[in-house]
Amino acid sequence: MRNTLLKSISEKINLDNKLIVLLGDLGVFQMKDAMKKYPSRVLNFGVMEQTMIGFSAGLASGNYYPIIYSITPFLVDRAYEQIKLDLIYNKNNALILSAGASYDYSTLGPTHHCPHDITNLLSINHPLISHPFTKIESVNILNLILQNKEQAYIRISSSELDISKYSKLEKVELKSQKANLINLEKFISKNSLSNDKLVILFGPDSILLKDCVEHIKDSDAVITVSVINKKMFKDLSEEINKFKRVLIIIPYEPSQIIFKLVSRINTFKNKPNSILVLHPKPDFYDSSYEKIDIFRKYTEETKII
Amino acid sequence: MKELGLNISKKRMKELLYENTINILKKATEVKAGHIGGSLSMSQFLLPIIYSLEIENKFNYRILLSKGHASLGFYSILNLLKINEKPFENYCTKKSSSFHGHTCKKSFNKLIASSGSLGHGLPIAMGFAYTEKIRNRNIPIICILGDGELQEGTLWESLLHIFNMNLNIKILIDFNNSIETNTSKIDEGIKNLVKTSDYSAHSYKDIKKAINLITSQGPEIIIFRTTKLANVNSYESKPQWHAGIPNLDELNDMLKKVHIRLED
Numbered sequence: 182m183r184n185t186l187l188k189s190i191s192e193k194i195n196l197d198n199k200l201i202v203l204l205g206d207l208g209v210f211q212m213k214d215a216m217k218k219y220p221s222r223v224l225n226f227g228v229m230e231q232t233m234i235g236f237s238a239g240l241a242s243g244n245y246y247p248i249i250y251s252i253t254p255f256l257v258d259r260a261y262e263q264i265k266l267d268l269i270y271n272k273n274n275a276l277i278l279s280a281g282a283s284y285d286y287s288t289l290g291p292t293h294h295c296p297h298d299i300t301n302l303l304s305i306n307h308p309l310i311s312h313p314f315t316k317i318e319s320v321n322i323l324n325l326i327l328q329n330k331e332q333a334y335i336r337i338s339s340s341e342l343d344i345s346k347y348s349k350l351e352k353v354e355l356k357s358q359k360a361n362l363i364n365l366e367k368f369i370s371k372n373s374l375s376n377d378k379l380v381i382l383f384g385p386d387s388i389l390l391k392d393c394v395e396h397i398k399d400s401d402a403v404i405t406v407s408v409i410n411k412k413m414f415k416d417l418s419e420e421i422n423k424f425k426r427v428l429i430i431i432p433y434e435p436s437q438i439i440f441k442l443v444s445r446i447n448t449f450k451n452k453p454n455s456i457l458v459l460h461p462k463p464d465f466y467d468s469s470y471e472k473i474d475i476f477r478k479y480t481e482e483t484k485i486i
Numbered sequence: 487m488k489e490l491g492l493n494i495s496k497k498r499m500k501e502l503l504y505e506n507t508i509n510i511l512k513k514a515t516e517v518k519a520g521h522i523g524g525s526l527s528m529s530q531f532l533l534p535i536i537y538s539l540e541i542e543n544k545f546n547y548r549i550l551l552s553k554g555h556a557s558l559g560f561y562s563i564l565n566l567l568k569i570n571e572k573p574f575e576n577y578c579t580k581k582s583s584s585f586h587g588h589t590c591k592k593s594f595n596k597l598i599a600s601s602g603s604l605g606h607g608l609p610i611a612m613g614f615a616y617t618e619k620i621r622n623r624n625i626p627i628i629c630i631l632g633d634g635e636l637q638e639g640t641l642w643e644s645l646l647h648i649f650n651m652n653l654n655i656k657i658l659i660d661f662n663n664s665i666e667t668n669t670s671k672i673d674e675g676i677k678n679l680v681k682t683s684d685y686s687a688h689s690y691k692d693i694k695k696a697i698n699l700i701t702s703q704g705p706e707i708i709i710f711r712t713t714k715l716a717n718v719n720s721y722e723s724k725p726q727w728h729a730g731i732p733n734l735d736e737l738n739d740m741l742k743k744v745h746i747r748l749e750d
Contacts (some may be wrong), residue, residue, distance in 0.1 A: 240617055242614050243613065243617025266600075271610075318511075
């Protein structure tokens with residue numbers, strides 16, 4: 182997915198002279214041709230993430246649209262205050278592309294783990310967060326973001342998940358999803374006769390959590406969430422309230438998502454009988470784990486209703 | 487580019503500095519808010535600079551107060567020179583149109599960012615200056631830092647790029663020497679790394695030299711030697727007046743002791 186997105190950005194640079202790409206010493210090889218062709222608009226800024234985010238805010242205030250690419254913990258954790266103040270508070274729009282969220286760099290240890298990027302960004306009102314499931318979807322989302330030049334965050338995962346390949350599932354058109362940016366997609370089980378069990382997947386890493394595949398097989402419907410914004414919370418809470426049992430699979434720190442969903446669900450008269458969240462247990466995994474092992478061994482269940 | 491001058495007489499500038507000092511002290515006491523120390527030390531050089539750029543030369547530039555806590559001083563200058571009176575009038579009031587205690591970009595159309603958290607201003611200024619460079623316009627951007635702020639790592643990171651990229655940034659350092667940690671030789675560190683100009687904010691001749699540097703191309707670092715409450719006899723350099731608010735008795739005493747130090 183990384184290479185696909187960087188290739189797509191290299192093509193977009195040709196067409197849009199308002200784009201400036203800042204690399205935090207990552208993706209330099211993939212962007213080498215674009216750097217050569219547009220040396221003033223593709224910069225390897227180096228490993229100074231706070232300054233790089235501040236610099237990007239200055240680019241935005243000078244009427245350019247910066248795309249910043251680096252490793253998640255160094256961008257989102259280290260430069261958190263710059264994202265909060267220089268970008269969001271000062272209304273300087275930028276696209277942050279982060280690689281290595283959650284446990285993508287699992288074997289490199291806790292210094293390179295970042296399962297809390299999304300919850301931290303939601304807590305400072307970041308308006309558009311995305312974790313595409315497939316390469317094709319990642320390019321579609323990128324194109325829309327570049328078209329609108331919004332404040333945006335794309336978390337590029339090393340996993341991919343194409344739920345349409347599950348033979349028992351059939352995609353249904355959601356009325357709420359006719360806008361340009363598709364937040365969520367719904368699939369129903371061909372064998373299902375009722376609205377009993379709904380499984381919701383937040384990003385492609387969901388499939389790595391314990392028993393996820395069994396839950397999908399056992400469900401009446403599956404919803405995949407690719408984009409997290411205000412509209413998604415509205416649309417998703419309405420879907421949740423159509424089912425008796427809901428299992429939400431969030432393969433990262435889930436507190437902000439749970440909080441925002443629950444505050445909406447509580448306003449409905451008829452709620453599901455049970456809502457359960459599967460998510461990784463927060464800890465410092467201080468051994469050379471494989472990504473899948475962290476998710477499988479350390480899945481935790483939190484009961485909402 | 488033509489050299490900018492400062493043609494207003496020293497006597498008249500002293501009168502403006504006097505009025506600005508009185509206004510800052512009274513406003514802070516009235517609204518019980520504001521960092522009077524940094525506001526006064528910064529005003530000593532920024533008032534003549536803004537006077538030259540805005541009133542005498544109608545010069546095109548952008549500005550960013552990285553030491554955003556000196557907003558009271560900045561708003562007081564905008565008010566005194568009748569550039570925009572609203573931020574000063576509404577400084578820390580309870581009105582919905584009020585301005586809080588750090589600089590807000592809606593206060594002035596040449597201000598490129600709202601600021602307050604130290605270490606944020608220079609990277610933003612650098613990004614803006616970069617856009618000017620690639621457009622071949624090179625409008626200078628003035629970024630004001632405090633000497634305490636020089637401890638922030640983003641300043642040093644930014645310097646690595648600013649000189650390599652030859653950006654048209656004018657870094658003005660309000661060196662009021664009030665850092666209480668042991669980094670008082672931090673100015674020597676910068677001088678060892680890059681070219682700097684070292685001026686007294688109480689010398690009219692030095693301020694004029696600094697104004698001329700603003701029209702030169704490329705990065706400039708100007709260290710202005712200042713003192714907090716330098717123009718209020720017996721209150722100079724006391725740490726309590728960094729963010730301390732005078733009570734009415736203290737205000738009255740301060741007002742009697744205002745004496746503007748501005749040499750030739």
